[in-house]
Amino acid sequence: MGILPNSFFPNLKPKTIWLFLLISGVLVSVVISVGLIFSPTHEIVTPFVSRSTPVPIAIGSSPSPFPFQELTIPYLRSRSYVSSLQNLQKVSETQTYTSYIAEYDSDSLRVYGLLTIPKGEKPPSGWPAVVFVHGYIPPRSYQTQVNYASYVDYLAKNGLVVFKPDLRGHGKSEGEPGGTYYSADYVIDVLNARAALESSNLINAKGIGLWGHSMAGNIIFRAFAVRPEIPAIVIWAGAVYTYSDFSDYSISDNSYQPSQVGTESRRKRQELFDMYGVFNPTSSFWQQVVGTNYLADLKGAIAVHHAVDDPVVSINYSRNLMRLLDQTAILHTLYEYNSGGHNLTGTSFTTAMQRSTDFYKQHLNR
Numbered sequence: 001m002g003i004l005p006n007s008f009f010p011n012l013k014p015k016t017i018w019l020f021l022l023i024s025g026v027l028v029s030v031v032i033s034v035g036l037i038f039s040p041t042h043e044i045v046t047p048f049v050s051r052s053t054p055v056p057i058a059i060g061s062s063p064s065p066f067p068f069q070e071l072t073i074p075y076l077r078s079r080s081y082v083s084s085l086q087n088l089q090k091v092s093e094t095q096t097y098t099s100y101i102a103e104y105d106s107d108s109l110r111v112y113g114l115l116t117i118p119k120g121e122k123p124p125s126g127w128p129a130v131v132f133v134h135g136y137i138p139p140r141s142y143q144t145q146v147n148y149a150s151y152v153d154y155l156a157k158n159g160l161v162v163f164k165p166d167l168r169g170h171g172k173s174e175g176e177p178g179g180t181y182y183s184a185d186y187v188i189d190v191l192n193a194r195a196a197l198e199s200s201n202l203i204n205a206k207g208i209g210l211w212g213h214s215m216a217g218n219i220i221f222r223a224f225a226v227r228p229e230i231p232a233i234v235i236w237a238g239a240v241y242t243y244s245d246f247s248d249y250s251i252s253d254n255s256y257q258p259s260q261v262g263t264e265s266r267r268k269r270q271e272l273f274d275m276y277g278v279f280n281p282t283s284s285f286w287q288q289v290v291g292t293n294y295l296a297d298l299k300g301a302i303a304v305h306h307a308v309d310d311p312v313v314s315i316n317y318s319r320n321l322m323r324l325l326d327q328t329a330i331l332h333t334l335y336e337y338n339s340g341g342h343n344l345t346g347t348s349f350t351t352a353m354q355r356s357t358d359f360y361k362q363h364l365n366r
Contacts, residue, residue, distance in 0.1 A: 135214030
């Protein structure tokens with residue numbers, strides 16, 4: 001049996017009761033509707049970001065802070081790089097060039113490097129230049145004027161200014177060697193070295209390229225993603241571009257000395273993995289670390305040199321990079337050598353150096 005309205009309102013007429021209930025129902029509906037519209041409990045759905053579509057942040061914008069954002073390409077793009085060459089001290093001289101130990105500032109650290117300047121009349125627009133980034137050498141064993149001396153000599157003899165920074169923690173450079181793949185320290189050092197060259201009246205500011213060997217392939221490729229206007233980069237036996245390739249091909253370097261327990265770099269790396277896990281190509285954080293996720297922005301040219309018999313870094317790193325670049329309009333070339341090992345020694349060295357020099361002359365003389 002139903003409940004009649006006048007059971008609750010015995011002193012009111014039925015018509016009055018029905019009118020009261022009707023008005024009350026309308027008011028309740030309005031209140032519920034307004035509550036739904038302005039309710040703060042609506043779920044906000046963040047769209048999935050695929051590996052091929054990293055979170056886009058324009059150069060010069062300021063991304064919202066989050067842990068370890070300094071590793072990401074968008075953050076590195078948003079910050080500035082300002083430095084200058086200081087305290088040049090002459091250390092050697094040949095018939096074709098003069099070498100100096102120079103200093104520059106990189107995030108308040110004093111970083112040193114070998115600056116080699118060709119002799120002769122400076123071109124009207126300034127000398128073309130190369131920031132030459134060394135591969136992995138145990139920091140305590142690194143020697144500014146010894147390591148890569150023949151490489152620097154070849155480029156300098158061919159009319160290029162070469163600046164080989166001693167990455168932080170190497171040689172006399174201040175700071176702790178933070179490692180390559182899970183830190184942005186070396187990328188920042190390279191971009192500040194480039195800024196120091198740009199500020200010099202000896203250099204063609206639009207004609208500065210990058211050169212990197214082994215681990216520096218990762219460093220300069222990420223630097224290239226940060227500053228896609230760089231006109232040319234050359235990589236010898238480089239490694240780790242997509243980060244998935246790291247697990248696919250690995251690296252066999254018997255000289256590698258991991259950071260000691262208790263060091264700041266070791267602590268930060270563990271904190272990074274604790275927060276985001278190991279590399280995952282579907283992670284929105286890790287996507288922003290990978291330079292190859294920003295190929296659409298690159299404007300310069302890329303030349304890669306790699307020996308098939310490299311026992312340290314598999315040539316598959318370079319071949320995989322080429323497959324990605326083949327899908328773009330980026331000018332790119334892979335030179336493969338049957339012999340030469342990880343350092344491209346013997347006849348491969350001479351051929352690769354000449355090709356690198358010709359490549360720079362083509363793309364840096366603007």
